[in-house]
Amino acid sequence: MLNAVLAAVALFALSRLYKLWSGLKTIGYIPGIRCALGARSNLGALFGTRLNSALFYNPGANFAWEVKRTGGFKGETDIISVVPWLQGDPVVYVSSMEMMQQVLGYADTWDKEFGASRLFGANVATVRKEPWKRHRRVVSPAFSKKLYTLVWKESMQTFRDMVDAEGWDKKQSVTIPVLGDLTSKFTLNIIASCAFDFHSPWSDSISKIGQGLPLGKCLKVVIEDAPIRLLTPEWAYFLPIKAIKRVDTAFNTIFSFMRAQIALRREKIASEDVTSDNTQGRNTIFNNIVRANVDGGKFAFDEEEVISNTFIMLFAGHETTSRTLNALLTLLALYEEEQDKVYQEIQRILPNGRDPTFEDLESFIQIRKCIQEAMRLYPPATLLVREAMHDTQLNVTNKATGEVSHSVVLKKGARVVCDVIGIHYNPRHFPDPERFKPSRWDDESIDADAFAGFGQGPRACIGRKFSLAEATCFVAMLLRDWRVEVDRAEEESPQEWQRRVMTDTATGLRHLGPISVRFARRKPM
Numbered sequence: 001m002l003n004a005v006l007a008a009v010a011l012f013a014l015s016r017l018y019k020l021w022s023g024l025k026t027i028g029y030i031p032g033i034r035c036a037l038g039a040r041s042n043l044g045a046l047f048g049t050r051l052n053s054a055l056f057y058n059p060g061a062n063f064a065w066e067v068k069r070t071g072g073f074k075g076e077t078d079i080i081s082v083v084p085w086l087q088g089d090p091v092v093y094v095s096s097m098e099m100m101q102q103v104l105g106y107a108d109t110w111d112k113e114f115g116a117s118r119l120f121g122a123n124v125a126t127v128r129k130e131p132w133k134r135h136r137r138v139v140s141p142a143f144s145k146k147l148y149t150l151v152w153k154e155s156m157q158t159f160r161d162m163v164d165a166e167g168w169d170k171k172q173s174v175t176i177p178v179l180g181d182l183t184s185k186f187t188l189n190i191i192a193s194c195a196f197d198f199h200s201p202w203s204d205s206i207s208k209i210g211q212g213l214p215l216g217k218c219l220k221v222v223i224e225d226a227p228i229r230l231l232t233p234e235w236a237y238f239l240p241i242k243a244i245k246r247v248d249t250a251f252n253t254i255f256s257f258m259r260a261q262i263a264l265r266r267e268k269i270a271s272e273d274v275t276s277d278n279t280q281g282r283n284t285i286f287n288n289i290v291r292a293n294v295d296g297g298k299f300a301f302d303e304e305e306v307i308s309n310t311f312i313m314l315f316a317g318h319e320t321t322s323r324t325l326n327a328l329l330t331l332l333a334l335y336e337e338e339q340d341k342v343y344q345e346i347q348r349i350l351p352n353g354r355d356p357t358f359e360d361l362e363s364f365i366q367i368r369k370c371i372q373e374a375m376r377l378y379p380p381a382t383l384l385v386r387e388a389m390h391d392t393q394l395n396v397t398n399k400a401t402g403e404v405s406h407s408v409v410l411k412k413g414a415r416v417v418c419d420v421i422g423i424h425y426n427p428r429h430f431p432d433p434e435r436f437k438p439s440r441w442d443d444e445s446i447d448a449d450a451f452a453g454f455g456q457g458p459r460a461c462i463g464r465k466f467s468l469a470e471a472t473c474f475v476a477m478l479l480r481d482w483r484v485e486v487d488r489a490e491e492e493s494p495q496e497w498q499r500r501v502m503t504d505t506a507t508g509l510r511h512l513g514p515i516s517v518r519f520a521r522r523k524p525m
């Protein structure tokens, strides 16, 4: 018996040693962290740094944010590896523009690696190669000037509706207990109306749909609690465990909402009733997705692809913009002189307080710089992951000079994470990186191409202009009439407040936790 136990222990130890050795070989023996659970493994993400002890370091999914510069651990290069011996894949983190461009630029060598595709299925953001071209071909015609004009119009209407429904027009000052709740309700309303032709008033918003858990909350749960879903076996859903029940409810609510909308859209397509005033005619995002299933042909979507693409547009189209607005408005509240510059621009572009129009979008240069700087400091998408399609050479850059210091050979299947936080806080690209400094974008000597907020290369964000139009309109409308403020004791500097409050988790999508702000009317009523 004892011998059997010893043999089992020895076998286990050998198998773990083998896992570690083959992991190191896959990532070309790049130095870094050796740990039990990979940073991106489900268990590693679930336990996070709570597992850490003197003997044991579990990097957890948030570690790229916690250390700010993964490349800055030790050594002279902007690269480290995380190789687990118990669970998870070996992963390489790069935090220089030069290495990111090698990885994101070449779809033949590096293709998308998207753990979440196991949860959400095949969609334009998750598939590779030829299927990706098919998905992109279906959805991209909707991303046109017509759509962005509609985004602006809907943003204006929703903003006015929000002011009315919240009774702000009768108030001198408004306290927003959780800014993220307000912005995600706003951005969900916009994606629903512009992409899906689903209009809902502010007082009875789409975010409230659903029994038990409202849709807005469900969309957060499915992302933040994804590891729970991935780790839970079918039978466990019958157990009275709150976290599991919540994830299950969230998935069921979203999927039944989407199925109902898809069925309705099919009926509309069958009767060709898709040209109401509020749509862009046949060419809406949702219409294109469902039509690809109804019409069939070379670019056909199967049932699952329809659902999966509907989900990705609903999710990617709102949570990211909401997180950008949260960071931006909070930073403007903290750095009052930057908010003043934005207000001066608004006064200049909107004389006599007129409403902004879509034609004004390109003129709001100060707002654009502030959005970009907020996204640099708090990028909503923090990890851009790619997988080597064959054995591949990566040129490693020197941390101080950016020159190639040496090359490593990564094996087919190796995963590289472009660590957006590491790149955005790399002082070689952005001097004084911790500082909120929108004017840095005027400086031609900075590496503007190191900005990866919307990704780069062939898989860059398709919704960039959508979200810029929406965020610019929101900020122009809000700051024209209101001043944003946060409670900060005098003895605490804006930087200290920022470090204390504007920090939370970054498990792939960054979020800032609950931040309370106040809107103070600029001119007395």
Ligand code: HEM
Binding pocket: 124, 125, 126, 136, 195, 312, 313, 316, 317, 318, 320, 321, 324, 379, 380, 381, 383, 384, 385, 452, 453, 454, 455, 456, 458, 459, 460, 461, 462, 463, 464, 466, 467
């Ligand atoms: C501030 C807002 C947004 C941010 C920060 C953002 C960020 C990103 C990033 C970083 C990527 C590239 C991911 C990668 O390379 O692995 C991406 C891709 C994508 N985004 Fe966005 N996004 C935003 C808004 C939107 C909106 C409004 C939509 C849709 C209406 C959208 C839809 C997509 C889609 C479909 C992809 C996949 C593109 C492809 O693989 O071909 N995004 N986004």
